Amino acid sequence: MIWGKGAQLVPSKNKGTKERVTDKKKAVVVGGGLAGFASAAVMAERGVEVVILEKNHYLGGRAGAWTERLEDGTPFEMERGFHAFFRQYYNLRRFLKRIDPGLHNLLPLEDYPLFGPKGDPESFSGLPKHIPWNVLELIHRTPRMSFLDMMKVNKTRALQMFGYDPQQTYARYDNMTAKDYLDSLGFPPDARDMLFNVFAHSFFNPEDKFSAADLLMMFHFYFIGNPEGLIFDVLEEPFSTSLWQPLRRYVEDRGVRILTERTVTSVEMTSEESFRVHLENSNEPVEGDLCVLSVDVPALKSIMEKSPDLTGSPSFKASIDSLDVTLPFAVWRLWTDRPPSPKRAPFAGTTNLGYLDNISIYERFEGESRRWSLETGGSVVELHGYAVPEGASEEEIKSDLKANMELIYPEMRGVEILEDRFILAQDCPSFGPRMASLRPTIETPVTGLALAGDFVRLPFPSALMERAVASGFMAANNVMEPWNIRPEPIYSIPPKGFLSWLPTP
Numbered sequence: 001m002i003w004g005k006g007a008q009l010v011p012s013k014n015k016g017t018k019e020r021v022t023d024k025k026k027a028v029v030v031g032g033g034l035a036g037f038a039s040a041a042v043m044a045e046r047g048v049e050v051v052i053l054e055k056n057h058y059l060g061g062r063a064g065a066w067t068e069r070l071e072d073g074t075p076f077e078m079e080r081g082f083h084a085f086f087r088q089y090y091n092l093r094r095f096l097k098r099i100d101p102g103l104h105n106l107l108p109l110e111d112y113p114l115f116g117p118k119g120d121p122e123s124f125s126g127l128p129k130h131i132p133w134n135v136l137e138l139i140h141r142t143p144r145m146s147f148l149d150m151m152k153v154n155k156t157r158a159l160q161m162f163g164y165d166p167q168q169t170y171a172r173y174d175n176m177t178a179k180d181y182l183d184s185l186g187f188p189p190d191a192r193d194m195l196f197n198v199f200a201h202s203f204f205n206p207e208d209k210f211s212a213a214d215l216l217m218m219f220h221f222y223f224i225g226n227p228e229g230l231i232f233d234v235l236e237e238p239f240s241t242s243l244w245q246p247l248r249r250y251v252e253d254r255g256v257r258i259l260t261e262r263t264v265t266s267v268e269m270t271s272e273e274s275f276r277v278h279l280e281n282s283n284e285p286v287e288g289d290l291c292v293l294s295v296d297v298p299a300l301k302s303i304m305e306k307s308p309d310l311t312g313s314p315s316f317k318a319s320i321d322s323l324d325v326t327l328p329f330a331v332w333r334l335w336t337d338r339p340p341s342p343k344r345a346p347f348a349g350t351t352n353l354g355y356l357d358n359i360s361i362y363e364r365f366e367g368e369s370r371r372w373s374l375e376t377g378g379s380v381v382e383l384h385g386y387a388v389p390e391g392a393s394e395e396e397i398k399s400d401l402k403a404n405m406e407l408i409y410p411e412m413r414g415v416e417i418l419e420d421r422f423i424l425a426q427d428c429p430s431f432g433p434r435m436a437s438l439r440p441t442i443e444t445p446v447t448g449l450a451l452a453g454d455f456v457r458l459p460f461p462s463a464l465m466e467r468a469v470a471s472g473f474m475a476a477n478n479v480m481e482p483w484n485i486r487p488e489p490i491y492s493i494p495p496k497g498f499l500s501w502l503p504t505p
Contacts, residue, residue: 006227007090007491010460014477014487020047021483028053028277028286030264030303031294033061034465035452037247038095038472039292042488044254046480051286052256053277055263058240059248061296062427063465065239070335070419077238077368078421081331081384082347082360084109085235087228088221089466090491091473099246106233107365114198114349115408121348122194154186156505163499164220166459172504174213174436178205181212193352201357201386202349203463204428205326214431221461225497234347237367259286264299266306267291267449275448290479294452294472296427297323313445322438323455328426330355330385330397335372337416339363339379340409348408355385355397356404378418381405394422429455442474447482450475460492 025048029036032054040050058066065079085092085106096103113121160169173181178200182192200207200215223230235242248258263280270276275291293300304311304320311317339361346364350356362369362380369380383401406413439457442450452475454467462470470490477487 006088006493008494010490010492012477012487012490014481016481016484016486018484019486021480021485025049025290025483026274026288027051027290027292027479028275028288029292029294030267030277031061031292031296031299031453032056032059032258032260033294033453034063034092034095034468035454035472035475036061036292036294037251038091038469039294039450039452039476040256040472041095041098041247041251041254042473042476043290043480044251044256046485048290048480050251050256051288052251052258053262053264053279053286054258054260055295055299057261059244059258059260060239061468063239063243065244067240068421074372076372077240078333079239080423080425081329082358082382083234083239083465084232084347086222086226086230086232086466088226088493089469090493091462091470092466092468094491095469095473096243099243099250103233105236105242107236108231108233109346109365110231111345112232112347112349113345114194114351115353116190116194116351117353117407118190152186154184157181157184159499159502160216160504161219161224162497163502163504164216164225164461164497165500165504166217166461166495168500168504169216170213170436172213173216174211175434176212177208177433178210178212178215179207181215182207198349198351198357201351203431204329204386205431206387209326209430209432211431211433211436213436217461218463220497221463221493225461226493228493234365236365241368264295264303266303267293267310268307269309269446273447290448292450292452292472292475292479294468294475296453297325297429297455298427300451300453300455310444310446310449316440316445319438319440322435323440324430324432324435325426326428326430326432327387327390328392328424329428330383330388330401331421331423332383332385332398332401333362333421334379334381334383334417335419336379336381336412337418338377339373340381341411344409350404350408353404353407354400355388355392356383356401357386358384359405359409360384381412388424390426394424397424398422429453442471442478448479450478460490460495462492 027043027048027050029040029052032052044050058064062080068078069075115121182196200210265280266278268276274289277286347360349358360382363373441457452471456471473488
């Protein structure tokens with residue numbers, strides 16, 4: 001079955017044919033985010049007894065959600081921030097079909113304008129979906145680039161955006177920063193910011209600390225090599241009610257046990273070649289024949305440091321040690337006494353506007369916020385800063401976000417903030433130069449142990465939520481392979497750009 005216009009089945013070395021395990025097998029999944037749930041679901045569907053251990057009181061990891069209350073006692077669902085469900089997220093969408101077969105909970109956003117400091121936004125609405133027409137149309141419609149500017153562009157370097165190759169691109173460009181690569185193109189500064197800078201920040205990595213090879217992969221995955229187009233969908237209701245509660249019911253119906261507020265400290269191998277997972281403040285470890293570590297980078301490094309049974313291979317240990325987190329990201333949700341102008345899009349990106357990277361008007365797409373807005377006349381607005389400087393204070397970040405929101409949405413000047421919630425976290429993976437060759441894959445030297453998460457290196461283009469789910473599927477396939485179990489299919493976009501045959505300069 002094809003799950004998207006450009007979906008291609010990723011070849012798998014796992015040729016298993018059995019639908020379910022025949023013996024009683026147990027698996028421990030550490031981490032209750034998308035990657036952990038994806039791996040748990042696949043194993044449970046094939047008859048494995050699974051337990052998920054999650055350190056937080058809520059599920060979802062960086063896509064997590066939980067219930068809070070406004071000052072008047074009204075409950076609401078808080079999240080770690082806005083998430084976009086792109087059409088080429090084939091594996092994520094296949095996962096969601098388990099709980100929403102028609103994907104009716106997804107609402108298309110037909111456009112998301114991109115604002116810079118000089119006013120008029122760029123639009124991604126109505127772009128052709130095929131190369132090179134989508135790129136030519138995007139450049140043609142921007143007022144920030146003339147035909148003369150086009151003639152000055154470094155065409156040899158620019159063509160590399162059309163020639164992504166998973167081997168050649170990383171061999172040539174992983175030692176270069178995204179900033180150096182974009183500077184070398186020779187685009188006018190305004191056009192460079194509006195057309196390219198937003199890509200780097202969208203992955204929480206600043207240009208000067210982001211691999212040019214990873215940037216080129218992102219170009220390929222999200223735009224140039226993506227036959228689905230650049231428009232995305234959003235959930236119509238909060239993540240708690242439309243995603244995590246149904247997913248929890250789905251896996252629990254298949255025998256999965258979910259234990260929250262369980263922090264894993266270490267994992268050891270027993271004499272029976274199974275895993276014993278130790279928990280903080282508990283003398284009762286959790287045991288299993290299989291183990292999937294689907295935690296964030298800081299947690300993974302901490303667990304591995306205290307689990308010598310898992311790091312016997314020097315190269316594997318080096319791959320874990322190479323991982324790092326990027327700059328902090330900020331989420332500031334505001335309940336205001338009045339909404340932005342009706343002409344504002346539900347979601348808008350920004351570039352070169354201080355710490356502000358996007359603005360979401362939640363009542364324009366989410367039911368819970370819409371109901372609150374209709375009742376009060378107010379608005380639920382969320383501001384994101386994807387890569388704020390380390391050490392920046394909450395007061396400084398809020399002041400910057402608010403000032404830049406008012407710069408591009410001047411009608412919000414003087415708005416009364418009735419309530420707010422602020423999140424500042426630093427757990428997004430770094431994709432710095434020279435990291436790709438060291439980055440771990442889902443496979444480990446330990447039989448029955450696999451990694452999953454958006455930090456792993458996969459053999460096809462992917463990122464963010466899609467990489468998390470794809471890696472979860474692959475981790476489950478990997479640990480069940482010795483039992484000849486049928487693997488979960490994995491889909492992706494075309495792995496190479498249409499000019500990948502060009503020599504890499």
